[in-house]
Amino acid sequence: MQAPDFWHRDGLLARLLNPLGGIYHLAGVARRAAARPWQAAVPVICVGNLVAGGAGKTPVALSLLEILKDRGLRPAALTRGYGGAAAGPLRVVPGEHDAADVGDEALLLAAAAPTWVSRDRVAGARAAAEAGADIIVMDDGFQNPSLKKDLSLLVVDAGYGLGNGRVMPAGPLRETAASGLARADALVIVGEGYIGETEKNLAKDLAVLRARLQPKDDALRGQRVFAFAGIGRPEKFFETLRGQGAELAGTESFPDHQPYTAATLARLRSAARAAGAQLVTTAKDAARMGAARPGAGAPDIAVLDVDLAWDDKEALLRLLERLPELRARTSPP
Template identity: 55%
Template sequence: MRTPGFWYGTPDTASRLIARSLAPFGALYGLAGRLRMAAATPYRADIPVVCVGNLVAGGAGKTPVALALLEALKARGIAAHALTRGHGGTERGPLRVDPARHGPVEVGDEALLLAAAAPCWVARDRAAGARAAAAQGAPALVMDDGFQNPGLAKDLSLIVVDGAAGFGNGLLIPAGPLREPVAWGLARADAMVVVGEDRTGVAGLAGSLPVLHARLEPDGAGDLAGRPVLAFAGIGRPEKFFATLEAAGARIVERAAFADHHPYRAGEIARLLERAGDLGALPVTTAKDAVRLDLEARARVRVLPVRAVWRNTGALDALLDRLMVL
């Protein structure tokens, strides 16, 4: 799904009218979610579960934050496993991801990124995934997304927010980007993680919650400075990737934005590569997009990974200290 333009940005009259007309459906969406949570009996795993979630549909930086948490736990001697729904994949799970055997068609793109850093489980039934991971010796779980999933109890829940986008127009899907009202979500969270500069003032909504700050830093982008690039991305907010490239000094001569988890077709990639050649530009994409390309296309595209870098590791350490006593 491509993010509707009226969810974010300065609203004009047409955007307000669209959002207002869809607001009753948003109210029903919110009610359905609340009833689903009220009716559920969450499974309490025998191991600690850290949830990296958000309150909006689309990209906020959850997967880089989940990867950073896996790294932080590993530094403490805890070889945590990752757990994800496997969005975009056909596997229902629980399944331990093997990057040598499984591709994005089976397990989705995020699972492959996580599996490169730690043992990763795909499970639409999160409780079943937690049981499978624990049975295989996982000492802890870092769950990428699933904050609104009531099937698995969380020991620590971090709400990731894109500082540049915030909570958009503040309305529920489909009138806006929210999966649930902000107040409901923050009441169940243990901390907020603001990714990037807080241009929307979301940290002020956290109340008594700890607020952690992180930035997405490109890994190995030094050779892109001043270089013409054709940038393409199929993530929640492609403009975030374009901004990262520009911050690294790249000169973007053309941008191609696709819907999140977009399944690239061979002809589509061929046209992008041909266009890049015509422009004398280097085709560049995200690590998340790269796993959805075939091997031949991937070899002809520059992949720019990003990682979450914490502004204050002390705040993160305080949260993980709480987890250690569980």
Template identity: 50%
Template sequence: MRPPAFWDAAPTHPVARVLRPLGALYGRHTAGRMDRAGLRAPCPVLCVGNFTLGGAGKTPTALALAGLLRDLGANPAFLTRGYGGSLAGPVVVDPDRHRAGETGDEPLLLARLAPTILARDRLAGARLCVAQGADPVVMDDGLQNPSLTKDLSLAVVDAGVGVGNGLSFPAGPLRVPLARQWRHVNGLVLIGEGAKGEDVAKEAHRRGLPIHRARLIAAAGLSKRRVIAFAGIGRPEKFFVSLRETGAEIVDTRAFPDHHPYRASDLEDLAARAARAGADLVTTEKDHVRLPQLFAARVGVLPVTLRFNDPGPLIAQLKALVSGSQL
């Protein structure tokens, strides 16, 4: 879905005010579910979640955390629900065999780095992770899911949007009122810069939580190329900015809803735009895995990686997780 504009406006926006009672009911119900005790997995569980609906940068964060865990000598495996895919699991994701329609897009990216288990039943998925040699499990999303006990939960926030208007869905983007979510979080990953993100960071600091600041680094290689950029992610504008910062000449853009399933009409339109402009098509890694293979071969990709400004405090939390002192 594409977030409605009023989610990023003041909470007094007329539409938000009308929907606020429904948001209060939804938030209260989800908060009660979030507070339930989960079952213990056979190994430590690191949850990479977010406070809101939509993208915040969880997947690049999960990939970066798995890299740090490997540097510590651990054997991480990813556990994901596979949003947008048809498989229920538990199943080991194979990028050479599975398609985005089966698994969703994120699992295909995660599986390039470490064993990735797709499972709607999180406990069954964690057990399969362990069977694949995992220690610990890195759970991509699931902060509000109570089925598993989390040993370390990090909330990812895009500093450019923060938590929007601070209201619960559908009045705003929050899954649960923010005050109810802090008790389930052990640290904040703040990606990029922005006043709204700083507001969240101030609250995290007030509660004594570590704040891990990070930024997305785009790969080089597109400098001075004429490109048409398209993306179906949480904030396509962020991708367009990253692409422009590489030195690419963006002649046109097209934004799609998050996790958009590309149709033939979309692909025909993109190809026609590129032909008229004499430009190359470029998209994100998440979008690229959702494209039909023949069309994907004609589209460039801008890989991005997450880099922590000061990884020391985060590494300390990960060491405690690996050693079991958080259990």
């Protein structure tokens, strides 16, 4: 889905829907109160968010996996596999599974570390630990109470913040900001900007980490491109291209996780040719095009790969040291 425009501002429709948002929030509160979270045999780091849609969770999870590997650990990723048919627990095998099986995010995570898709997070965590993981990075699942989190990071897209601050369907929040921030250990703010002053006050006791998405290279600088994306906030991708110095001849947005058909890609190719531009998309979108486009890495569709750059990586390492099992390995030499 794509977030409706009124989720970003507080208007009449949002206020009319607010009672339904209260019911949604209370249902989540009741679910968490009734749950008895299962403690995994290894630490679980949850990378979650408060809003529906993209906030940058997967890039944060990918960065954590690399940092943990650099420290000599054997991390595994755990994800629900949104958009895929597999219920799991299933270990993702790149080249054998595709986005229709396990979802696009799982394919990105599996390129970095052993990755398990499981709608039952407890079963997935158990399978990952039994397969040899000594720490689990869970992409999403902050609102899922079945698995105990040893460290919870809430990711916020600085460009979108918390929208109008209301709970679905009145706004983009999965629960109230006060409720979510009370259970988190840290905020990870991706991009330039900050959340609203009210939320800032609620988060005053949390560690606040800042990070930025940056292209891995400048291959598209100065190029005329036609950009398309089916992610939580396609405009964020378009802004990244502009910031890199690409000339946007056209853009098209799709719902998050939407599969690409051959017909859709043919239409996009035609639009790019008419504009005299290079087609470009995100790595997450490219993961969903394996069966739809001829040949892996088709040369007519460029992929913008990005890395997450931490403003203060040492602050992140100090946060990881809250886990006794990691203290010796995450402490700087």
